[in-house]
Amino acid sequence: MKNLLFLFVLLSTLCRADDGYRLWLKYDLIKDAARRAEYAGAAQFIAAADKSPVVQTAAQELQAGLQGLLGKPVAMAPGAGGKTGGILLTVDANTNTANAEGYQITRRQNNIVVSAKTPAGVLYGTFALLRHLQTGQSLANLALSSSPKVKIRMLNHWDNVNGSIERGYAGSSLWKWYELPERLDPRYRDYARANASLGINGTVLNNVNASPRFMTTEYLRKVAALAGVFRPYGIKVYLSVYFPAPKTIGRLPGADPLDPQTQQWWNAKVKEIYGLIPDFGGFLVKANSEGEPGPQDYGRSHADGANMLGKALEPYEGVVLWRAFVYKADPKGDRFKAAYEEFKPFDGKFHPKVIVQVKNGPIDFQVREPFSPLFGAMPQTPLAMEFQLTQEYLGFATHLVFEAPLFKETLDSDTYAKGKGSTVAKVIDGSVHGYPLTAMAGVANTGSDRNWTGHTMGQANWYAYGRLAWDHTLPSEQIAGEWVRMTLTQEPNAVKRITNLLMRSRETYVDYTNPLGLHHIMGYGIHYGPEPWLDRAPRPDWRHTYYHRADSIGVGFDRTASGSNALALYAPEVQKQWNKPETCPLPYLLWFHHVPWTQKLSTGRTLWDELCTRYYSGAEAVAGMQKEWDAVRPAVDPEIFDDVAGRLAVQRKEALWWRDACVLYFQQFSKQPIPAPLPKPERTLAEVKELVDIYQMR
Structure with a gap:
């Protein structure tokens, strides 16, 4: 009765609009008839001789997942014996895995066998098999093996x-x-x-x-x-x-x-x-x-x-x-x-x-x-x-x-x-x-x-x-692709677009908020929005000027031997990577160096011009994200599509907020014009600061 109730609760969610509740555990009917037939032929029954609660949980998850993916019931067969064409969940101390929580998934005598040294390993192997099916991969020559790298x-x-x-x-x-x-x-x-x-x-x-x-x-x-x-x-x-x-x-x-x-x-x-x-x-x-x-x-x-x-x-x-x-x-x-x-x-x-x-x-x-x-x-x-x-x-x-x-x-x-x-x-x-x-x-x-x-x-x-x-x-990229296919859509072009959008998103955010190694310049207290001008707080290390140290010469925190010498905490080989502003990778430049506004970087631009370029290109990249998302509308559930589209609109507005606030603030120190052809912000620094005060409720 408990198993039937579990299945009823789980499968009943499949009838609702997709509000995101099911996460990546969406066991919707497989649309590819040939692939569905392949899976159905290999999953005619489930057998789990081990009666431990964890293995029985694995069997329930597998049954619910298969019934959703195949659109038909899959029977439990505890006494499967010599039957073939099913999935066997087995605790076997001789399973060849690196540790107790690892699993192996193989084909044996026309059965799929999920084997592990412990019940937990069987559970993880069961979810790995479901992930394999959810992402539409073939069962031919099935041989999966994995063990966790941390305990x-x-x-x-x-x-x-x-x-x-x-x-x-x-x-x-x-x-x-x-x-x-x-x-x-x-x-x-x-x-x-x-x-x-x-x-x-x-x-x-x-x-x-x-x-x-x-x-x-x-x-x-x-x-x-x-x-x-x-x-x-x-x-x-x-x-x-x-x-x-x-x-x-x-x-x-x-x-x-x-x-x-x-x-x-x-x-x-x-x-x-x-x-x-x-x-x-x-x-x-x-x-x-x-x-x-x-x-x-x-x-x-x-x-x-x-x-x-x-x-x-x-x-x-x-x-x-x-x-x-x-x-x-x-x-x-x-x-x-x-x-x-x-x-x-x-x-x-x-x-x-x-x-x-x-x-x-x-x-x-x-x-x-x-x-x-x-x-x-x-x-x-x-x-x-x-x-x-x-x-x-x-x-x-x-x-x-x-x-x-x-x-x-x-x-x-x-x-x-x-x-x-x-x-x-x-x-x-x-x-x-x-x-x-x-x-x-x-x-x-x-x-x-x-x-x-x-x-x-x-x-x-x-x-x-x-x-x-x-x-x-x-x-x-593999992780992103898995998540998209399991959570949002399996339409190939949409999967590619959304995966690319995910993969670019972090660098986009860095560009319109903290490019070139700037850090800790967000809104005070709630940590939302820009506030690089903050120079009053109960502690010195809660002040943002403590971190960026902008002045008429340049910007950045000198952590070399001429500054705080924090760089010396690393191995010599690491220090060598970061100890000179001329060779320090740009993502970490202002983490370790106070760099003159007029210093030419590896991009061919001065620090000031590069900083402006990053802020502007990052903000524009959000508009590109919006276009990419609009293009996948037919392949994504309408409720999820609208939710993400609305949040991207907020992100675009706030990317411009970050851009204007930081460019206008740091321009006070650089005394440099915003490089052509980048347009000047339409609001003043005072207006941007007022917006921050509203967000901070000050």
Whole structure:
């Protein structure tokens, strides 16, 4: 009865207009009759002898998917025996995969066999087979095999107990804390399905700026209810920790990590958690960062705080993910160096249960950043990658920005930690330093909006993150093409157009907002729109003039030996790439150099002319995106088409806003005319600033 109800709920969604709710799990009838017949002949039944909940979930997903794709029922045949022409889901310890979560999909005796060493591997293999069918690929010579390259592949939700989401742009939180644990929203299962289809195996439920409430028994029972929904999909739950919880919840005098009372409190709390959630994943901690309390409040180090929690977790399988996003308000310093200076001295001093979670770049999820110098610099400490899916600095849910190229840019960067080829990806997957624990985290872009991510195209970032967390070698274009075919259309010309649009979108956004390595010039507080003129804030490193340092000579932050010397944090081979303005790649030029306005660049233009050209061409490229989207109208669901078209219109308007604001502001310093044939902005800088004040509600 449960299986029939699951199928009814899933298949009933197929009768509705496409509002984006189904994400990439759209099992619509295959239009190609020949391909449909090929699949039907190979999928006459499903057999899953293993009765574990995860394998049974895989069988249900496969049955529902096939019935949608083929337009007819596909029977379960637990006792298939010698039958042929079906799909067998098999847990086999002898499966030849790199690790326990890997899978193999082969043809044997006229059956398709999905085999793995563990139930989770079978689930991932099942979704891989469905992806193969959804994208219209042949079953001839079928032989698929894949294993995840990192062990912990998680989403980090910045969700609060009141239902709000910090940096959330798709409605309120998915988690209805006031209804839990008694009522389980059906959406929780759909969330788990989407993640499992990508191989995501962990989720941090609450904001890193954590409420102590999550350590109470009342809320742990709510968390346990969610864990029960996610468990059949191979997903573990994690919690962000409010470091002084022993004081605020436990009524202790303090929360000193070296105090035996504090340690005892955490030991007891961890025991309680595992009593409720036996497969609890562990803790994520933001401490002594942006006002959050931590071990330094008691004269202790990050290692002291992390190790206390690591020791409390020793009897269990959970881990501690300790964030390296820390920086002090130093008007004479360089925030670029902060995480490195705080964590590098503690390499090798962390508990074996601790992973240090590092943002992809040294500042804060900017539109483009050089990779964090911590990657490759801590050989004795497992480092996790933290990406941001929610578009905090990428135009929220009104700008189309496909983030896979951003992720790949970081992952493929060479740290030279152990010679050429020591990429960031190979650092975090343990290849370079042999880390026993490996992890990748993505700050989620989900919310209560019907289509999950606000902007329909934002779903592609969730999808891309999951695919790269599983296998960081996948090309961005392949990922984009998969998502388009599974989510929007399979019409070949439309697939090509939309894939190209996605692939160009990030560079377009960079051009009209932060070209040539400009960074941190967005609207203050909410991080939306342009505000390069900001020179007043509670901290010096929250002022945008701190980063671009524009003056009558030029613009950019000198991070060479003549400036902050942040470049020295990298390996010599990396320094060589970036240490001279004449040879520094243009995308990173103003990250590392204060460049004269009149200096000629490799493009043949002066810095000022190149800056203007990028701003104008980026804004015009959005108009090109609109035309490309208009051309695919016949191939895309009308509701989705209209939604994306409306958001592209907003993006075009705001690209012009960014262009005018930045060109007019920086022109005050360059004293140069806008190069011909580019038209002068039709509004003044004062008018643009007034628009910013309206957006900021100041």
